[in-house]
Amino acid sequence: MDLQNLNPSSLKSRFTARFLRALTEINAPKTISSSSPREIFQRYRRIKVAADKSMAYSVRSRRIWSRATLWRLRTRSRSRRLVSFGRRASVKTRTTASHGKENKEHHGAVLGVQAEELRELVPGGEAMDLCNLLDETAHYIKCLTTQGFCVYMGGLLCEGCC
Amino acid sequence: MNRALPEMLQSSDMTVLERQRARLKWQAEQFQQQNYFSELSGVFSSQTGHVQGFQQGCLMSRGGARGDSVLSDMAMTRQLKHEPGLETAWQGLGKVDMEFAPCGYGSGPSFDMNHAISRTSSCPPAVAAAAAVGSKAVKGNSLKMGSTVGRVSFKKRKVEKSQNTEVVAEDESKRIKASEEERESKITGSSTHRNSTDKKENSGDTSKLDYIHVRARRGQATDSHSLAERVRREKISERMKYLQDLVPGCNKITGKAGMLDEIINYVQSLQRQVEFLSMKLATVNPSLDFNIENLYVKEVLPSCTTNFPPVGMAPEMENHSPYLQFNPIQQVVSGCGMEMGTNSCDMALRRTISAPVSIPEASFLDTSCFTDMQQIQPSAAWDVELQNLYNVEFPGSIEASGLKMEMEMEM
Numbered sequence: 001m002d003l004q005n006l007n008p009s010s011l012k013s014r015f016t017a018r019f020l021r022a023l024t025e026i027n028a029p030k031t032i033s034s035s036s037p038r039e040i041f042q043r044y045r046r047i048k049v050a051a052d053k054s055m056a057y058s059v060r061s062r063r064i065w066s067r068a069t070l071w072r073l074r075t076r077s078r079s080r081r082l083v084s085f086g087r088r089a090s091v092k093t094r095t096t097a098s099h100g101k102e103n104k105e106h107h108g109a110v111l112g113v114q115a116e117e118l119r120e121l122v123p124g125g126e127a128m129d130l131c132n133l134l135d136e137t138a139h140y141i142k143c144l145t146t147q148g149f150c151v152y153m154g155g156l157l158c159e160g161c162c
Numbered sequence: 163m164n165r166a167l168p169e170m171l172q173s174s175d176m177t178v179l180e181r182q183r184a185r186l187k188w189q190a191e192q193f194q195q196q197n198y199f200s201e202l203s204g205v206f207s208s209q210t211g212h213v214q215g216f217q218q219g220c221l222m223s224r225g226g227a228r229g230d231s232v233l234s235d236m237a238m239t240r241q242l243k244h245e246p247g248l249e250t251a252w253q254g255l256g257k258v259d260m261e262f263a264p265c266g267y268g269s270g271p272s273f274d275m276n277h278a279i280s281r282t283s284s285c286p287p288a289v290a291a292a293a294a295v296g297s298k299a300v301k302g303n304s305l306k307m308g309s310t311v312g313r314v315s316f317k318k319r320k321v322e323k324s325q326n327t328e329v330v331a332e333d334e335s336k337r338i339k340a341s342e343e344e345r346e347s348k349i350t351g352s353s354t355h356r357n358s359t360d361k362k363e364n365s366g367d368t369s370k371l372d373y374i375h376v377r378a379r380r381g382q383a384t385d386s387h388s389l390a391e392r393v394r395r396e397k398i399s400e401r402m403k404y405l406q407d408l409v410p411g412c413n414k415i416t417g418k419a420g421m422l423d424e425i426i427n428y429v430q431s432l433q434r435q436v437e438f439l440s441m442k443l444a445t446v447n448p449s450l451d452f453n454i455e456n457l458y459v460k461e462v463l464p465s466c467t468t469n470f471p472p473v474g475m476a477p478e479m480e481n482h483s484p485y486l487q488f489n490p491i492q493q494v495v496s497g498c499g500m501e502m503g504t505n506s507c508d509m510a511l512r513r514t515i516s517a518p519v520s521i522p523e524a525s526f527l528d529t530s531c532f533t534d535m536q537q538i539q540p541s542a543a544w545d546v547e548l549q550n551l552y553n554v555e556f557p558g559s560i561e562a563s564g565l566k567m568e569m570e571m572e573m
Contacts, residue, residue, distance in 0.1 A: 051436060114426060138404055155439055155443045158443065159446055
């Protein structure tokens with residue numbers, strides 16, 4: 001096997017750089033080792049969000065799913081802040097969900113059930129026809145594998161360092 | 163029709179007044195027929211303010227046009243001769259316009275801005291000069307009538323030109339956008355028609371290449387629908403094939419439904435994997451200071467060097483080498499707690515050696531980064547494990563790993 005020189009602007013390197021930066025931000029304030037499950041869960045949520053966000057940012061807006069992910073993350077963060085002010089957030093999420101369902105009815109493909117399931121899985125897949133959906137799925141799979149690999153390597157690094 | 167006027171003018175039967183009126187009519191017709199002329203002059207005027215000033219200069223000047231072209235000079239010199247001067251001026255004007263007309267037609271389809279502008283620049287001075295010449299020659303010929311007529315005609319021409327420039331100024335905004343299209347549509351209708359037919363034929367040819375048995379005519383509605391349907395289906399099947407290559411274990415499955423199921427499972431497992439790994443990170447991390455970024459980014463990313471793996475992996479390698487050689491796959495799968503990390507590590511290591519292994523946890527690892535570890539520990543024992551790995555079924559491993567993940571979560 002040949003040693004492949006990693007392209008510094010490749011998806012992996014971009015994602016890893018961002019993800020590591022996010023990780024440092026998440027772990028910086030906590031100097032005490034906290035083992036309470038609540039804190040662990042919070043950290044888990046943050047790490048997961050960081051992973052998704054850094055992946056979506058690495059892909060920029062070139063893909064529908066990345067745009068959808070970024071939008072979803074932004075609206076969720078906004079909705080969390082707005083919950084105290086009013087019910088606007090829940091209304092927003094409800095409208096988007098209903099809109100998605102309407103779109104599902106329109107795209108009556110030959111493989112309706114599985115296509116719907118795939119649409120649920122792939123972010124932003126609700127408003128796509130089957131052709132684009134498959135395209136997006138392929139790219140999404142590629143990026144998910146990269147994401148998993150980089151998170152895994154990050155975990156190994158942390159294990160190795162401690 | 164274009165040639166009629168100069169020939170008419172050459173005959174000395176007409177009076178000067180008639181000649182001028184005929185000329186005005188001819189000009190009007192020219193301006194109406196030759197839309198390109200206004201377009202081009204509009205384009206010309208739009209190019210610079212200087213151009214508009216130039217045109218105004220043409221209007222205002224009586225032979226004192228700023229853009230002194232050779233033709234205007236010639237016209238000026240010719241005006242000294244009375245009748246022959248007038249005739250030659252008319253001829254010159256006719257010639258200029260005549261030259262302009264076919265060239266304008268010729269350059270319509272392949273519109274060259276500079277080309278047109280040069281032509282327009284040559285025309286107005288000629289027109290202005292001719293007008294000036296005409297007025298002056300008229301004056302030279304007959305004092306009162308000529309002058310009055312000349313002034314009248316010149317005013318008419320001036321008004322007409324101002325109107326034309328106004329029209330041009332109005333038109334330019336409309337026409338510059340669609341100028342090319344209009345030109346193509348009106349003037350070179352035949353050539354655009356040819357182009358459109360060529361396009362149709364091209365699309366027909368490409369569709370003929372894809373589907374030999376399909377007719378390529380777009381006029382028939384039913385065929386176009388079926389064509390579009392077939393194109394769509396071909397695209398979908400193409401993408402399904404690509405996904406088949408991407409998703410491990412899809413080679414055996416035929417049929418879109420089964421493949422879609424596999425794809426859905428794979429995407430779900432990948433997402434769960436990421437969640438699990440991030441959870442693992444959350445549990446492991448808190449006591450670390452992160453100089454990792456420097457270490458990792460600098461050393462690993464520019465080139466997959468050998469620095470990093472030994473740092474992170476070598477101690478683990480030593481721990482796991484006996485584990486690797488002795489434990490069967492079932493034990494690997496049914497570990498728990500810390501062993502899960504080792505399990506994933508093991509499977510990752512094995513994955514690097516075997517390319518098409520269909521295990522989700524190990525699938526994300528890239529072989530390139532682990533070549534070092536291969537060099538560290540190539541052993542025959544790995545082959546045995548590999549063969550065992552190959553026997554592991556895809557959904558089974560997913561379920562097992564899924565179970566493992568759930569156990570981890572609960573813990």
